Amino acid sequence: MTSSKVRNKRGTAPSAPRSGGAEQAPSVSERSDEFIRRRSELRAVIDAIPDLISVKDRDGVYRLCNESFSEYIGIKPRLVVGKTDAELFEEEEACRRSEHDHLVLDREETLRNESWEKSADGQRGLFDTLEAPFYSFEGQLLGLIEVSRDITERHRMEEELRQTHDQLNAQYEQSKELEVLKDSLTHMLVHDMRTPLTGIITSLQLLQMDVGALGEDSEEDVTRALRSATLLAQMINGVLDVNKMEAGDMKLDIRPHDLVKASRAALDSLGAVTNDRDVAVEAEGEVWTDCDETLVTRVVTNLVANALRFTPADGSVRVGVGRSEDGSARVEVRDTGEGIPAEYHERIFEKFGQVASTKDQVNRSTGLGLTFCKLAVEAHGGRIGVTSQVDEGSTFWFELPAQGAGP
Amino acid sequence: MNDTSHSILVVEDDPHQATLLKRVCSRGDPQAHVHVTRSAEEAIAYLNRPGPDTGVASPVPDIILLDVLMEGIGGLGFLEWYSQQPTFQHIHVVVFTSSSDDDLARRCMSLGAREFIVKSWDFTEVLPVLLQNLADR
Numbered sequence: 001m002t003s004s005k006v007r008n009k010r011g012t013a014p015s016a017p018r019s020g021g022a023e024q025a026p027s028v029s030e031r032s033d034e035f036i037r038r039r040s041e042l043r044a045v046i047d048a049i050p051d052l053i054s055v056k057d058r059d060g061v062y063r064l065c066n067e068s069f070s071e072y073i074g075i076k077p078r079l080v081v082g083k084t085d086a087e088l089f090e091e092e093e094a095c096r097r098s099e100h101d102h103l104v105l106d107r108e109e110t111l112r113n114e115s116w117e118k119s120a121d122g123q124r125g126l127f128d129t130l131e132a133p134f135y136s137f138e139g140q141l142l143g144l145i146e147v148s149r150d151i152t153e154r155h156r157m158e159e160e161l162r163q164t165h166d167q168l169n170a171q172y173e174q175s176k177e178l179e180v181l182k183d184s185l186t187h188m189l190v191h192d193m194r195t196p197l198t199g200i201i202t203s204l205q206l207l208q209m210d211v212g213a214l215g216e217d218s219e220e221d222v223t224r225a226l227r228s229a230t231l232l233a234q235m236i237n238g239v240l241d242v243n244k245m246e247a248g249d250m251k252l253d254i255r256p257h258d259l260v261k262a263s264r265a266a267l268d269s270l271g272a273v274t275n276d277r278d279v280a281v282e283a284e285g286e287v288w289t290d291c292d293e294t295l296v297t298r299v300v301t302n303l304v305a306n307a308l309r310f311t312p313a314d315g316s317v318r319v320g321v322g323r324s325e326d327g328s329a330r331v332e333v334r335d336t337g338e339g340i341p342a343e344y345h346e347r348i349f350e351k352f353g354q355v356a357s358t359k360d361q362v363n364r365s366t367g368l369g370l371t372f373c374k375l376a377v378e379a380h381g382g383r384i385g386v387t388s389q390v391d392e393g394s395t396f397w398f399e400l401p402a403q404g405a406g407p
Numbered sequence: 408m409n410d411t412s413h414s415i416l417v418v419e420d421d422p423h424q425a426t427l428l429k430r431v432c433s434r435g436d437p438q439a440h441v442h443v444t445r446s447a448e449e450a451i452a453y454l455n456r457p458g459p460d461t462g463v464a465s466p467v468p469d470i471i472l473l474d475v476l477m478e479g480i481g482g483l484g485f486l487e488w489y490s491q492q493p494t495f496q497h498i499h500v501v502v503f504t505s506s507s508d509d510d511l512a513r514r515c516m517s518l519g520a521r522e523f524i525v526k527s528w529d530f531t532e533v534l535p536v537l538l539q540n541l542a543d544r
Contacts, residue, residue, distance in 0.1 A: 195421070195423055197528060198423075198424070198427065198526075198528050199423055201528045202427045202430075202528075202531055205529055205530075206431065206434050209434060209531070230528070233528040
């Protein structure tokens with residue numbers, strides 16, 4: 001084989017340096033040395049390539065192969081050259097190869113395929129094989145070149161990756177199913193608690209109306225029972241609300257409202273909880289925005305109740321109402337409480353994610369208050385978050401997008 | 408039973424809730440006669456019973472406390488029937504339901520209900536409305 005320059009179908013070969021006749025032409029022996037040197041260089045290059053490379057003429061006779069190819073089929077290169085597939089391989093394999101050759105040579109197209117092959121030492125491997133026609137300088141079809149790359153390792157890794165992916169997917173699906181099951185179980189339980197709890201609360205109310213019929217101690221007992229039952233009812237309402245909002249069943253009644261007024265209403269609704277506590281709304285003028293007033297009032301109520309729970313009796317809670325730079329209505333509930341470590345700032349908005357459950361009677365909550373706030377704010381297309389320094393206090397804030405606000 | 412005492416009909420399919428409502432009504436007006444039916448159909452039969460208002464056993468009610476979500480024709484079915492009864496229009500119908508659906512409320516009001524109250528944990532919350540409607544009669 002005098003030239004192994006592969007020439008693509010369309011292109012022309014790189015122009016060979018023309019040797020001008022008048023100039024000093026190299027001698028025949030010089031040219032021959034140069035030729036041999038170049039040829040062995042080329043040989044070294046293709047032998048260094050780990051891919052299996054072989055070249056066949058139009059009759060399917062091997063004209064060239066590299067070390068990798070001959071090693072793989074277990075036949076020395078000089079024994080390969082001059083042979084056909086029929087002479088080198090078993091019949092089935094030879095047939096397959098010759099079919100491929102015909103496809104490439106007849107259509108003069110590059111053929112690419114992946115196939116499992118077996119090496120001379122019995123190793124099976126997956127190969128990505130390219131077979132392309134090659135041409136003479138004059139554009140005449142000379143034969144085909146075949147380059148095979150061992151992709152067994154890559155394939156194995158892809159397989160592993162796919163399996164891991166499938167496993168993860170299956171686990172994810174399973175955990176989603178469990179989550180749904182858990183939610184519907186909670187919902188069912190909570191729902192079934194409504195009837196008996198309504199009985200307890202209504203009966204206690206009726207009992208309490210019986211002014212004078214009970215002794216002073218018994219009246220206190222009834223009041224205490226009523227307070228506990230009401231707390232329980234609030235917890236159950238919290239679970240139901242969060243469930244409802246997660247299912248997207250909460251209908252919003254969006255109208256323009258003044259958030260300063262809503263925040264004051266929130267403080268009022270807390271009633272006795274705020275007695276003897278330093279808690280106030282801070283705002284300049286009115287801050288109108290489109291929102292569901294009931295929901296937003298409950299968000300502020302939750303945030304303030306939360307702040308009071310984690311702030312010592314001599315600390316303060318401020319509800320700042322204003323606008324952020326982009327015009328969104330912004331409410332901040334700032335406390336001088338114990339603060340929240342940074343690692344909890346995301347988690348506290350998740351279900352039952354409140355930092356630590358306190359045994360303190362006063363600090364009891366459903367663990368759903370902040371989840372409710374997050375869902376309610378997000379239902380408005382708003383954002384909610386917290387900034388906090390341990391021992392210095394926390395600021396829970398939320399922003400509702402500015403819409404056609406105004407009285 | 409004297410002539411000035413009121414009569415209330417409670418239409419509620421849940422026996423526990425019916426008992427609670429009966430107690431709440433009695434608390435609001437200890438002299439009131441409170442009758443409970445467990446379905447809208449039963450309520451219609453009660454109102455249509457022969458020889459009503461004999462003044463002794465069971466007078467025609469002043470107020471009907473009506474649940475909506477019940478087996479059969481339900482509260483809406485009852486209201487549809489009620490809206491066709493000129494002789495019973497003096498009865499105030501107070502809807503008391505666990506549904507807070509606005510459309511349902513509008514439906515009920517358009518069929519002649521006087522009030523639409525959403526049930527909370529505390530059924531005594533219905534008392535002020537009940538007393539107000541008794542006073543208006």
